[in-house]
Amino acid sequence: MALSPVPSTTPDWAFEREHWRRGYFRVAGVDEAGRGAWAGPVTVAAVILPGLARDYPFRDSKQLSAAQREVLAAEVRAVAVSWAVEHAWPEEIDRLNILGATHAAALRALARLDPAPQALVTDYLKLRVDVPLSAPPKADALSYSVAAASLLAKTERDRVMAELDGQHPGYGFAGHKGYGAPAHRAALRELGVSEVHRRSFAPVRALLGAPAPLFGDAE
Template identity: 40%
Template sequence: MNKTMSIREIEEKLREIDSLNHPFIRKCKTDERKGVADLLEKWRNRINKQLALKEQFMQMSVYEQDLHSQGFELVAGIDEVGRGPLAGPVVAASVILPEDFYLPGLNDSKKIPEAKREIFYDIILKESTSIGIGIIHSEEIDRLNIYQATKKAMLSAIRELEATPDYLLIDAMSLEVPMPQLSIIKGDSKSISISAASIIAKVTRDRMMKQYAEAFPQYGFENNMGYGTKEHLKALNLYGPTPWHRRSFAPVKDAGNKIE
């Protein structure tokens, strides 16, 4: 290693390298400065993380790749969010990704930090072949029950697609539809299409709950997203349910009708 190359220069050079076998890496290993060794370790950790994310993405692409190899062109992933909360809608999304779609780090939306989830949402929105969203509000959830409401949201999300899918990958659910389908338990962490759908659905619902929080700030919807946290239950018992609460859910039913 040329000792005239500063630590900062080496750091800038490493930002451009993504191969473990790059000649510059071999030169860095011969540099005896501790600062260079620290930079090399930091770089190696970053590259290993990138490789792990790439491997994870490839593993999550197996279902889609297999279906494409069988001749299915428009594979839609379907997922929902909001089955468990006491307030707010259940939201489903269906997403058809192009065959060359690549987004390392894609995973179950609950495992992705909010800031990154918002970034992924924009990327999926921009690069997907088609996206459909289905929303069932609390009144209809109470009328149908949450299981049937979830199915209805998923069917609505499929109908909202601009392109008709020829195969469905669904997270832990079976639907009465004419096209072939596969139900995958924990599909949002096993299929890139379902994972993409989970992100679209969650960001859509979270934004709705934040809007509701502006009208009813005492419930903390912007933080709990309608789930029965201690703060939420305390407000529910003190003020009663809002128009967005699910009256058929026991904690809401027991809270009375103070807010209408």
């Protein structure tokens, strides 16, 4: 099947080069998928690309079709110096809040990289780490390393949501991926809350009749 043209918005190496100039050559890109969903995990990927400043076809996963993402994610895995993907599941999200759980999953992914990164570029994730960190907004559209991470995070989370669709039929997880689509809201009203829903998120919490969590509205 022929793929559609890759979008023209092209990342570059500007953020990585700032670290390279300081002698930090193993720069990991970090991105997540699923922070705003009502169900399923938030998924974080970390990727170290070869520091050759070459052009890649990697783009922000939100700009691409599912077929394009799968092709490019396979290329990321093939060319990366190191990569890792980690999930934070609803229990951890409800316990830590969504931002805390995202940070925890990011740190787990980074700990699995071998060799370890010397610096990071993230999509506005201001992680507490002992290496230099750049965390610009929209980094998945600006940095090759973060775009590569976005591809791995999105494709892996979509795979997980397809599995959850089979385990919890009727919610439509394979289609809306756990986000707040009208069909998801209707399924929640009809079927109730499943074990993979985030109970701290307002629409789910409302169905449970539960009070707001101590850390505030997690949605």
